[in-house]
Amino acid sequence: MKLLYLWARLACSLFATIPVSGFYLPGLAPVSFCEEDGKTSDCQNKIQLFVNRLDSVESVLPYEYDVFDFCKDEEEKRPSENLGQVLFGERIETSPYKFKFGKDVSCQKVCSKSYATSNQEDKAKLDFLKRGMELNYQHHWIVDNMPVTWCYQVEDGQQYCNPGFPIGCLVTHEGRPKDACIINAKFNKKSTYYLFNHVDITITYHSGDNENWRGARLVAARLEPQSIKHGDENSLSCEGSPMEIPVDFSTDLKVTYSYSIKFESTNAIRWASRWDYILVSMPHSNIQWFSIMxxxxxxxxxxxxxxxxxxxxxxxxxxxxxxxxxxxxxxxxxxxxxxxxxxxxxxxxxxxxxxxxxxxxxxxxxxxxxxxxxxxxxxxxxxxxxxxxxxxxxxxxxxxxxxxxxxxxxxxxxxxxxxxxxxxxxxxxxxxxxxxxxxxxxxxxxxxxxxxxxxxxxxxxxxxxxxxxxxxxxxxxxxxxxxxxxxxxxxxxxxxxxxxxxxPRQIPEQSFFTRPVPGxxxxxxxxxxxxxxxxxxxxxxxxxxxxxxxxxxxxxxxxxxxxxxxxxxxxxxxxxxxxxxxxxxxxxxxxxxxxxxxxxxxxxxxxxxxxxxxxxxxxxxxxxxxxxxxxxxxxxxxxxxxxxxxxxxxxxxxxxxxx
Structure with a gap:
């Protein structure tokens, strides 16, 4: 018994060395949001957007958000991750995208990045970014522990909600648009990368009217990636030509990242079923049901x-x-x-x-x-x-x-x-x-x-x-x-x-089908x-x-x-x-x-x-x-x-x- 007790203490000590977040079984505890300023124990006003690793279907190598030259949070904080998240390579961190609940914002600047042809470090950063667009690396953003999805129509007329969205796309030197470049007819210039430097975010919430909780609960978060070449940084306009990055880096380049956000209210979606619209839209989900049966x-x-x-x-x-x-x-x-x-x-x-x-x-x-x-x-x-x-x-x-x-x-x-x-x-x-x-x-x-x-x-x-x-x-x-x-x-x-x-008994001659290998x-x-x-x-x-x-x-x-x-x-x-x-x-x-x-x-x-x-x-x-x-x-x-x-x-x- 003493030996088992020592092992139990050792197990507790070892598990304590691994950062593990708490579990709410069978789901997670809901968070309520209010339009009032400040934060209370049962209702908060600020919405923090988290970013996760970027991955691609064309590469097994995921990368942290910071590896790419995107806008970074000045007060970067990493929430605790459990052992499974670490083994799967998840690297969640805070982002500079911060919102106030219920406050719509249009064309808000996040940051600007400049790349000089004479600077080798800038050239390396831009080359890595272009390589990510070529391999169709995907952002994975999180709001209230829920993926921010990019929803679009697929070939069979169904809506597919992707829990990630691309950092950009490429039009080849033959003029063939790859991956997400097919969504916009303006993406038509040969040997050009188009960077998605703007996002239109829509957050849907359950208002909580006639419910036994205070405030609202988020039930969906969607976005539309956009490529926009911004002019005046002090007066941004989210209208205009796409943000083009030529394959050959011959002139200095400046990229401004921005976002727009709006809030929509609906009581048709319950907080407990807020993942349904993502799961139902997964590719071939209907085929899977019939095939499995x-x-x-x-x-x-x-x-x-x-x-x-x-x-x-x-x-x-x-x-x-x-x-x-x-x-x-x-x-x-x-x-x-x-x-x-x-x-x-x-x-x-x-x-x-x-x-x-x-x-x-x-x-x-x-x-x-x-x-x-x-x-x-x-x-x-x-x-x-x-x-x-x-x-x-x-x-x-x-x-x-x-x-x-x-x-x-x-x-x-x-x-x-x-x-x-x-x-x-x-x-x-x-x-x-x-x-x-x-x-x-x-x-x-x-x-x-x-x-x-x-x-x-x-x-x-x-x-x-x-x-x-x-x-x-x-x-x-x-x-x-x-x-x-x-x-x-x-x-x-x-x-x-x-x-x-x-x-031992002698084994008689075996037929082909009773021999070891065929069987x-x-x-x-x-x-x-x-x-x-x-x-x-x-x-x-x-x-x-x-x-x-x-x-x-x-x-x-x-x-x-x-x-x-x-x-x-x-x-x-x-x-x-x-x-x-x-x-x-x-x-x-x-x-x-x-x-x-x-x-x-x-x-x-x-x-x-x-x-x-x-x-x-x-x-x-x-x-x-x-x-x-x-x-x-x-x-x-x-x-x-x-x-x-x-x-x-x-x-x-x-x-x-x-x-």
Whole structure:
């Protein structure tokens, strides 16, 4: 108990070193705004606009707002960020855009930036800004913890509200407008960048009339980016020609940033549902609903068919064996016929023979159990709304904290499995369980972080956060793994329903489909079929910076993946046992784990067919992070298949009579 108390104190101390903002479950506490000057505990007048990192679909490298030469807040303040936000590379800070609630402002100057051709520093700043426009880097602004959106019509006539807006656009030397340059016919000059240096902001609020709170609550924030070449700074006019920046920097340049803001009142939108207009407008959201439902129906139908076939076949086999056991003294031919029809009973003396490299399998299963429990709890909490997009970074924070605290199940499962194999090197087993797979992930992550650091990206994890992660790993997760292994090794060895023969049985010649590789390759097809639609939207949320919020469907897909991995592995395991091949330990793990290989293939296809990523660094980062995802998914699905097959084999050999 004293040891657990010390670990608990260490955990609290380590989590305290990471800046974590408070959570309001299942959402955030509303803030009321009033037109009166001053700030009270229940109502405030000033609205602060925050800026986040800038990112692009053509690059994996996000950058902080300050890296670009934009207007900066004189009193720059950074709100506290939780661990998930830091790991995702979010860098939120205050901006010079400050408003008073209810006060409309037209064409207000923010700041001016000058670039001289004779100044190399100015040239470097302008070149970086032009590079950002060429790669279509996007601003991400926040008001009252809500994204400021840019809403526009898309091809199908629907309105899409983008939680970001571009810093500018480019018309190529052939005269072809790229990205946002297609929205304005004035953007037509060849070899010219158009900088969006003005924004028209509209803030919509719920007035609070006849409500039990004082003041108003913000329910939407939209903007329209504009490119305007301002003349007199002292008397700005937001009418005129666009702000052009030539590709060749040959003359001095001056850029003035400005904004206009107006407030609109509506009681049709409630504060609790203010994110709906963003989420509903996400691309292909309707297609996702129908596709997911179609996929669920197909997978459930196939799963039902597999379950029905397996139950009927096994029921007949078991009944036949038990009947033959009773009459084989009177009719030996019937016994031989039964054995010829199904050979899974013939390998009863070898089916529980320990596999080669049993320690490695036990280590994988321990880590897989840890990942499975972490995933289940995280998705369950997300379904309840605790990890919604409004709680920034909550999803990643929850996953990391759960993984750290679930070291005990990992050690316990690994120890129990390894002990059942007759293993005696318990120290090596525990160390590998605690360090092998997490070490591979951390090494990959560290290399990716080095690339981000060299490129000056905001996604580079600060050194202090890396130390905190290592402290959580070695200070909490590793000791908890040892605790789990301690209890696992204290337990008696798992008893199998049949004894293992001393001499291994020779495996007969196998057909093509009962050989290891074809069976493993086929085993991952059905599980992958039930996730590839969700996988598309998950990859979109990661690499195309779109919000993912359908955690209810994702949880259903998780359950169906669990069922499908189990049934596909059981089915193939049964066929192999009938073919008198008793090497099912590793095969059951690899059969469902091969789904991760299809995930890798799909990720490669997605990279070349959907993304427009440029640059070697971005390509390395994409595949580096993809390998982490593939390894985690391999352990996750492999563990599901193994334990399903383990239960199945124990079940069928415990209900038949063996002499």
């Amino acid at each position: 179609n996929s669920l129906v197909i997978v459930l139908f196939l799963s039902g068919m597999v379950a029905m076939i397996m139950l009927r076949t096994l029921h007949k086999d078991i009944a036949r064996y038990n009947q033959v056991d009773q009459i084989h003294l009177h009719s030996g031919a019937a016994y031989e016929d039964a054995q010829e029809e199904s050979g899974w009973k013939q390998v009863h003396g070898d089916v529980f023979r320990p596999p080669p490299n049993g320690m490695l399998l036990a280590v994988f299963l321990g880590q897989g159990a840890q990942i499975f429990i972490m995933t289940f709890i995280t998705l369950f909490l997300a379904c309840l709304g605790f990890l919604s997009p409004a709680n920034r970074g909550a999803l990643m924070t929850c996953a990391v904290v759960l993984w750290v605290l679930l070291g005990t199940p990992a050690g316990y499962v690994s120890a129990r499995i390894y002990k059942s194999f007759g293993g005696e090197k318990w120290k090596t087993n525990v160390f590998l369980t605690a360090l092998l797979c997490p070490g591979i992930v951390f090494a990959d992550f560290f290399l990716m972080n080095l690339i981000l650091w060299v490129e000056g990206s905001s996604a580079a994890i600060p050194f202090g956060t890396l130390l905190a992660i290592l402290a959580l790993w070695f200070g909490i997760s590793v000791p908890l793994t040892f605790v789990g292994a301690f209890f696992g090794f204290k337990k008696p060895v798992m008893e199998h329903p049949v004894r293992t023969n001393q001499i 493993i390759v086929m085993g991952g097809i059905l599980p992958f079929g039930c996730i590839f639609i969700q996988l598309f939207f998950i990859l979109n949320s990661i690499w195309s910076h779109q919000m993912y919020y359908m955690f209810g469907f994702l949880f259903l897909v998780f359950i169906i993946l669990l069922i499908t991995c189990s049934e596909a592995t059981i089915l193939l395991c049964y066929f192999h046992l009938c073919a008198e091949d008793y090497h099912w330990w590793w095969r059951s793990f690899l059969t469902s784990g091969f789904t991760a290989v299809y995930l890798l293939i799909y990720a490669v296809h997605y990279f070349f067919s959907k993304l427009q990523i440029q640059g070697a660094a971005s390509t390395i980062l994409y595949f580096g992070y993809t390998m982490i995802m593939v390894l985690i998914f391999f352990l996750f699905t492999g563990t599901i298949g193994f334990f399903a097959c383990f239960w199945f084999v124990n079940k069928i050999y415990s209900v038949v009579k063996v002499d």
